[in-house]
Amino acid sequence: MALRNAVMAALLEGEASGYDLAKRFDTATADFWTSTPQQLYRELERMEGEGLIRARVVEQERRPNKRVFSLTEEGRSALHAFTRRPAKPTAIRDEMLVKLQAVDAGDAEAVRTTIMERMERARAKLARYERIRDRLLEGRSEEEYLRETDHVGPYLTLMRGRYFEEENLRWGGEVLAILDARAARRTSR
Amino acid sequence: MALRNAVMAALLEGEASGYDLAKRFDTATADFWTSTPQQLYRELERMEGEGLIRARVVEQERRPNKRVFSLTEEGRSALHAFTRRPAKPTAIRDEMLVKLQAVDAGDAEAVRTTIMERMERARAKLARYERIRDRLLEGRSEEEYLRETDHVGPYLTLMRGRYFEEENLRWGGEVLAILDARAARRTSR
DNA sequence: GATGTATATTCAATTTTCTGAATAGCAACA
DNA sequence: TGTTGCTATTCAGAAAATTGAATATACATC
Structure with a gap:
């Protein structure tokens, strides 16, 4: 349930597809949270089901279509609530x-x-x-x-x-x- | 299976009980790997079963007895082999x-x-x-x-x-x- | 005498994460 | 014309991590 907070924080910067997020959360590029595509797509499904984010399908011509996610008001307020809760200590594994x-x-x-x-x-x-x-x-x-x-x-x-x-x-x-x-x-x- | 490498590396500095290791791998004290006591005790059991470490019971007067673990030759060579394998990128979650x-x-x-x-x-x-x-x-x-x-x-x-x-x-x-x-x-x- | 803290370990269930696929279209390059 | 690489997503299974206990002894403090 911690990944979703990172996802919502990422979506603050604007809508993104699962693929976009997967790139951002890749170990090679991420600066404070990592995740695999599989994990992200599953979490996005759940979050959509709970109304934290909404998806719209973008038809593309030269690429497969994609689903682009953005924060709902519910998601925004969940994110606000998250910033008020105490943060867990940094987990490092190197x-x-x-x-x-x-x-x-x-x-x-x-x-x-x-x-x-x-x-x-x-x-x-x-x-x-x-x-x-x-x-x-x-x-x-x-x-x-x-x-x-x-x-x-x-x-x-x-x-x-x-x-x-x-x-x-x-x-x-x-x-x-x-x-x-x-x-x-x-x-x- | 990654925790065991960290455990073996820790045991290079000398024998330690599960409790000792739990303190070292605590988020408040650890500098590059974290773990909970439950996870450690389970992993120590497995590692003992596989011959990577051995335990001896230390009888204590004013405290509960403890089992103190040290590296076996097999453990040493497993650790050596680990240092030759490519390392996964740093996983941070903050x-x-x-x-x-x-x-x-x-x-x-x-x-x-x-x-x-x-x-x-x-x-x-x-x-x-x-x-x-x-x-x-x-x-x-x-x-x-x-x-x-x-x-x-x-x-x-x-x-x-x-x-x-x-x-x-x-x-x-x-x-x-x-x-x-x-x-x-x-x-x- | 009660409460809190430190030592020392264990169990069980759930949740999360990781690994290893597979699919499918299109582009770029040799 | 084949191979590789990028976009875009999904499935299934295994491994690992987290959560929430519970137990027992002993010291220190209020």
């Missing part, structure tokens, strides 16, 4: 960090590779976030934007995503240096 | 960020409170991480420690946790300032 925790008994080279891949992914995410930011700002400075818009939520969560990935890169660099120094010492013995 | 995403249609005051609570928690976690760090360093500098120890994994993941919480505080401060400025503008209109 296999990369489990691997790193076990690096001393594991395959150091493989762990190193995983960290480098993660850094590459962080760079890609940062580039993506930067594009989204540009689209939001529309040429304005951050200060101007925040003064003029009545829609700060997406900007603030995006900011969080940006900081997170920037920090991933910084941390990853330090970790690689430490692992390298260690590997060098080991082979020289 | 209701606070969902609330913030929806702040424009929600209760701004409640969202503000949530962020302040999260910052308080970040401070507590940082203090905890600092204590763990001191215990690892034993008075040495970071450089000395990393040169001398053959056990860098826990230090590097701890570093990640520290950076993450520091950044939470920094970001939270900025967000509060922005929300405050917005609230001030709104009431003055």
Whole structure:
């Protein structure tokens, strides 16, 4: 029942199809909530049944038709109620960090590779976030934007995503240096 | 089946009871993997059945007896194999960020409170991480420690946790300032 | 003497999530 | 002309996670 809150929050930015949402909630792109398409479509069905969202079919010429969802008034008020309830603590699950925790008994080279891949992914995410930011700002400075818009939520969560990935890169660099120094010492013995 | 890898990585640092692990994997204390006691005890049973860990009963005088688990050779090699497999991307789920995403249609005051609570928690976690760090360093500098120890994994993941919480505080401060400025503008209109 | 907190574990039911498909149209590329 | 990739969605089954208990001992505090 937690996914629906994330879905409603996403729909605040405008109507979206299940496919649109699936892209937004993909681990490769999401900055604070992830989900699979299957889960989303099922939840969307339920939410429509409960009147939180409504669907309209958009006929497309060069693509399969799609169902586009938007928030109902009921959904809006459910979302408002959600913002008043206490939030659960952040749930993190990161296999990369489990691997790193076990690096001393594991395959150091493989762990190193995983960290480098993660850094590459962080760079890609940062580039993506930067594009989204540009689209939001529309040429304005951050200060101007925040003064003029009545829609700060997406900007603030995006900011969080940006900081997170920037920090991933910084941390990853330090970790690689430490692992390298260690590997060098080991082979020289 | 992912929890077991985190459990094995934790047991690398020495034997632990289900209760010990439950504390380490608690959302309030964990830095990269969370789990409930129920889940842990069930998984520990299975892992023991599969020979990845072994248990010994410790009789205690002033407390209930406990079963203390340690890695078997089989567990060690399973952990080694895990470090060679590709890691799944980080899974984050953060209701606070969902609330913030929806702040424009929600209760701004409640969202503000949530962020302040999260910052308080970040401070507590940082203090905890600092204590763990001191215990690892034993008075040495970071450089000395990393040169001398053959056990860098826990230090590097701890570093990640520290950076993450520091950044939470920094970001939270900025967000509060922005929300405050917005609230001030709104009431003055 | 009661209440709350910490240790230590277990059971059962439900809900959620993940895995692995399958379908179907159209576009782009070799 | 075949292959791959993107849009768009659905089904079924298995695995994992969450929720809501319950039990028992012992210490500390009011």
